[in-house]
Every structure is written in structure tokens, then in C-alpha cells.
Amino acid sequence: MRSTHQSASAxxxxxxxxxxxxxxxxxxxxxxxxxxxxEDSAVNLGIALIVDPFDQTVRWDNRPRWQRGWLIVHLLIMVGIGVVYWRTFGA
Incomplete structure (x- = not known):
């Protein structure tokens, strides 16, 4: 049987x-x-979040506060662009 546990170091x-x-x-x-x-701007920001630039083996709770803040601000900017686009050009 193979172990599916990943190594601790990325x-x-x-x-x-x-x-x-x-x-x-x-x-x-x-x-x-x-x-x-x-719309394309918001989509590409969303895709950028998928490829997390930080060490992905570290759980969210164990990440430094500045990394969590960076990713949250990134998400808020993406959502803000999407909402502005939707209100301006959406249905």
C-alpha cells in the first residue's frame, strides 16, 4: 500500500x-x-490566487500574518473589480 502523505518540505x-x-x-x-x-482583469486575479505564491505546505493558521493579509487584500481587490464590472456592465 502506498502512502499518500506528502513530504513536509515543498x-x-x-x-x-x-x-x-x-x-x-x-x-x-x-x-x-x-x-x-x-472582467478579464478580475478573472486573471482569481487565477493568480490559485497559484499561491507562498509555501503551499503551510496551513493557513500557521502562515505569517503578512502572507494571510496579502492574500486577503488580493481577494478583496479581485472581488471589488468584479462587483464594479457587474454593476457597470452587468444585467
């Missing part, structure tokens, strides 16, 4: 790739926001 390459992808999606979101495509 793969450093995976962390680097996640940070690069996070930065790319945030920059793409900024580009779409500046060109007026707010």
Missing part, C-alpha cells in the same frame, strides 16, 4: 514556478485593467 522549483505564474497573472490582470477589460 519542492523549491514548484515554489519558484508558482511565484512566476502568480506574477504573470497579476501583470496580465494589470494590463487588462488598464485597457478597460475589467
Amino acid at each position: 519542492n523549491p522549483l514548484s515554489n519558484k514556478v508558482n511565484r512566476i505564474l502568480y506574477g504573470a497573472f497579476v501583470l496580465l490582470s494589470l494590463y487588462f485593467g488598464l485597457t478597460g477589460s475589467y
Whole structure:
């Protein structure tokens, strides 16, 4: 029987790739926001949250407060852009 327990340390390459992808999606979101495509901007911010730029093996409760704050502010900005878009152009 195989153990499905993951190792306690994350793969450093995976962390680097996640940070690069996070930065790319945030920059793409900024580009779409500046060109007026707010829906695409919010979507790309959401995708950026999927590729968590921090160590994913650390539980939410054990993360430093600044990391939790960063991700919460990121989420609030994404929701804010989505709400503004929906109120402006939605049904």
C-alpha cells in the first residue's frame, strides 16, 4: 500500500514556478485593467490566487500574518473589480 502523505518540505522549483505564474497573472490582470477589460482583469486575479505564491505546505493558521493579509487584500481587490464590472456592465 502506498502512502499518500506528502513530504513536509515543498519542492523549491514548484515554489519558484508558482511565484512566476502568480506574477504573470497579476501583470496580465494589470494590463487588462488598464485597457478597460475589467472582467478579464478580475478573472486573471482569481487565477493568480490559485497559484499561491507562498509555501503551499503551510496551513493557513500557521502562515505569517503578512502572507494571510496579502492574500486577503488580493481577494478583496479581485472581488471589488468584479462587483464594479457587474454593476457597470452587468444585467
